[in-house]
Amino acid sequence: MFSKRFAVQLQSCVRQFCTTKCLTANAQAFEYPSVSSKLVKELQGIVGQSNVSTAEAVREQHGHDESYHKSSPPELVVFAENVEHVSHVAKLCNNNNIPLIPFGTGTGLEGGINAIKGGVCLDLNKMNNILAVNQEDFDCTVEAGVSRQTLNSYLRDTGLVFPIDPGADASLCGMCATSASGTNAVRYGTMRENVLNLEVVLPDGRVFDTAGKGRRTKKTSAGYNLTNLFVGSEGTLGIITKATLRLYGIPECTASAVCSFPSVKNAVDTTVNILQCGIQMARIEFLDEVAIDAFNKYSKYDMKVAPSLFMEFTGNEGTLAKQVDLVSEIVNMNEGSDFKWAEEAEEKNRLWKARHDIVYACMALQPGSKPYSTDVCVPISRLPDVIVRSKELIDAAGIIGFTLGHVGDGNFHNLFLINDDMPDQKAKAIKLSKQIAKIAQELDGTCTGEHGIGLGKKELLLREIGEEGLEIMKQVKSTFDPNNIMNPGKVFV
Numbered sequence: 053m054f055s056k057r058f059a060v061q062l063q064s065c066v067r068q069f070c071t072t073k074c075l076t077a078n079a080q081a082f083e084y085p086s087v088s089s090k091l092v093k094e095l096q097g098i099v100g101q102s103n104v105s106t107a108e109a110v111r112e113q114h115g116h117d118e119s120y121h122k123s124s125p126p127e128l129v130v131f132a133e134n135v136e137h138v139s140h141v142a143k144l145c146n147n148n149n150i151p152l153i154p155f156g157t158g159t160g161l162e163g164g165i166n167a168i169k170g171g172v173c174l175d176l177n178k179m180n181n182i183l184a185v186n187q188e189d190f191d192c193t194v195e196a197g198v199s200r201q202t203l204n205s206y207l208r209d210t211g212l213v214f215p216i217d218p219g220a221d222a223s224l225c226g227m228c229a230t231s232a233s234g235t236n237a238v239r240y241g242t243m244r245e246n247v248l249n250l251e252v253v254l255p256d257g258r259v260f261d262t263a264g265k266g267r268r269t270k271k272t273s274a275g276y277n278l279t280n281l282f283v284g285s286e287g288t289l290g291i292i293t294k295a296t297l298r299l300y301g302i303p304e305c306t307a308s309a310v311c312s313f314p315s316v317k318n319a320v321d322t323t324v325n326i327l328q329c330g331i332q333m334a335r336i337e338f339l340d341e342v343a344i345d346a347f348n349k350y351s352k353y354d355m356k357v358a359p360s361l362f363m364e365f366t367g368n369e370g371t372l373a374k375q376v377d378l379v380s381e382i383v384n385m386n387e388g389s390d391f392k393w394a395e396e397a398e399e400k401n402r403l404w405k406a407r408h409d410i411v412y413a414c415m416a417l418q419p420g421s422k423p424y425s426t427d428v429c430v431p432i433s434r435l436p437d438v439i440v441r442s443k444e445l446i447d448a449a450g451i452i453g454f455t456l457g458h459v460g461d462g463n464f465h466n467l468f469l470i471n472d473d474m475p476d477q478k479a480k481a482i483k484l485s486k487q488i489a490k491i492a493q494e495l496d497g498t499c500t501g502e503h504g505i506g507l508g509k510k511e512l513l514l515r516e517i518g519e520e521g522l523e524i525m526k527q528v529k530s531t532f533d534p535n536n537i538m539n540p541g542k543v544f545v
């Protein structure tokens with residue numbers, strides 16, 4: 053009679069001979085074994101008893117992110133303190149076909165950490181060292197648990213900043229995993245453009261540096277771009293344990309302004325005109341009238357309740373003044389008005405914090421709700437069309453929806469409030485989100501500019517990249533994770 057261990061190993065060998073199709077098919081139907089008490093002991097042997105928790109509250113806290121997806125707690129949570137822990141835990145889970153879900157700070161919006169197939173949640177927050185800051189080279193290296201605000205506080209006296217700024221204080225490696233972005237992307241790009249190297253642990257325990265050990269050049273053409281293969285992988289290929297990131301000098305002068313418009317189209321046309329004039333803006337964010345109303349109430353402002361643009365200009369005295377003149381002309385051409393300026397650091401920080409808090413501002417209007425946000429991105433010339441159509445659809449559906457976001461990148465959000473005790477509103481929001489994503493895809497755009505696919509956009513990914521593209525993604529996945537233990541059930545249908 054086979055021993056249990058041999059049976060599991062045999063199963064793993066059989067699976068590895070499966071083709072991707074068969075593997076993936078099995079993965080959906082495949083019933084993962086649960087975590088045995090023997091395995092719990094082995095995990096405790098690796099990380100220490102205090103770093104393994106089966107407590108319900110801890111599992112619950114690791115069973116959901118900030119999305120509306122139903123919580124699915126893992127069977128247990130393991131806290132890793134170093135890359136050796138990560139490597140041994142991964143290998144053990146891999147040998148036992150146990151799902152492994154990397155956890156950053158749980159601020160994801162797509163159900164990326166929900167343990168829908170059970171297994172182990174690997175919390176990386178104890179790996180919180182800032183390992184290097186190379187001021188003269190404008191780069192730094194951080195461990196998985198360092199958050200973006202922790203890094204920027206550490207950098208405060210250096211005159212350097214890491215500019216990618218999702219609204220939450222997310223872990224930087226989580227931001228790598230979701231290919232995050234934020235209000236500064238107009239000027240600095242997204243995570244894709246700002247990661248120089250990653251240390252990654254594969255499910256079989258191998259540890260490798262995606263650009264080669266110690267590499268930290270702004271550009272490279274040495275072999276495949278493995279770094280950007282892991283940026284946006286959402287925990288489905290491996291665990292990111294270190295990130296080497298680009299840093300930037302803080303601009304000499306910045307000025308921020310808000311102006312309002314008679315219609316959404318006027319505001320978005322202004323954005324397109326500014327970008328097509330080649331004006332190098334630092335930020336251009338859009339908030340529609342309902343978002344402005346929530347913004348005012350939550351952050352105690354008195355902005356005109358109308359479609360508005362939040363803009364930031366950077367440069368030196370001369371260039372800044374020129375930018376402002378040019379932009380003011382374009383704003384006036386599109387009937388913009390009510391310019392409100394913020395020039396003092398404190399005023400600017402308050403204004404952009406209020407922008408970052410917009411999700412909470414909207415949620416405050418319907419206490420107990422969870423946010424559900426579209427995240428489409430289109431070529432800039434298509435932006436007015438998709439934004440106006442999305443708002444028309446929301447108005448016709450008769451539910452509350454806030455339209456806002458990073459129009460400077462062609463990326464915006466329709467934000468809905470989901471309450472489980474309002475099922476019809478939830479159904480309408482989900483239906484609208486799919487409709488808007490499909491409109492964006494028809495306009496040569498994508499269903500997700502920055503939040504990722506996670507649990508809710510798997511069909512949209514298939515629609516976007518097609519059968520062939522998805523098969524190739526699955527082949528890549530099965531190369532790195534032949535047992536499909538890495539965050540199973542996410543990204544792929």
Ligand SMILES: Cc1cc2c(cc1C)N(C[C@H](O)[C@H](O)[C@H](O)COP(=O)(O)OP(=O)(O)OC[C@H]1O[C@@H](n3cnc4c(N)ncnc43)[C@H](O)[C@@H]1O)c1[nH]c(=O)[nH]c(=O)c1N2
Nearest residue numbers: 156157158159160164218219223226227232233287292502
């Ligand atoms: C109020 C508010 C506002 C915003 C946002 C959230 C909230 C709550 N976000 C979304 C979120 O902050 C963003 O997706 C972060 O990148 C998530 O980072 P966490 O560390 O929280 O990842 P979290 O722990 O939520 O995990 C997210 C995914 O990454 C994987 N993962 C995490 N750490 C990993 C690691 N070390 N290795 C491998 N996989 C890992 C997880 O398995 C999961 O699939 C956002 N986003 C954005 O791009 N732009 C924005 O403007 C905003 N705005």
Ligand SMILES: CC(C)C(=O)C(=O)O
Nearest residue numbers: 219411425457465467
């Ligand atoms: C809608 C939220 C989550 C966001 O991405 C933003 O505020 O830009």
Ligand SMILES: [Mn+2]
Nearest residue numbers: 234457465502
């Ligand atoms: Mn956003």
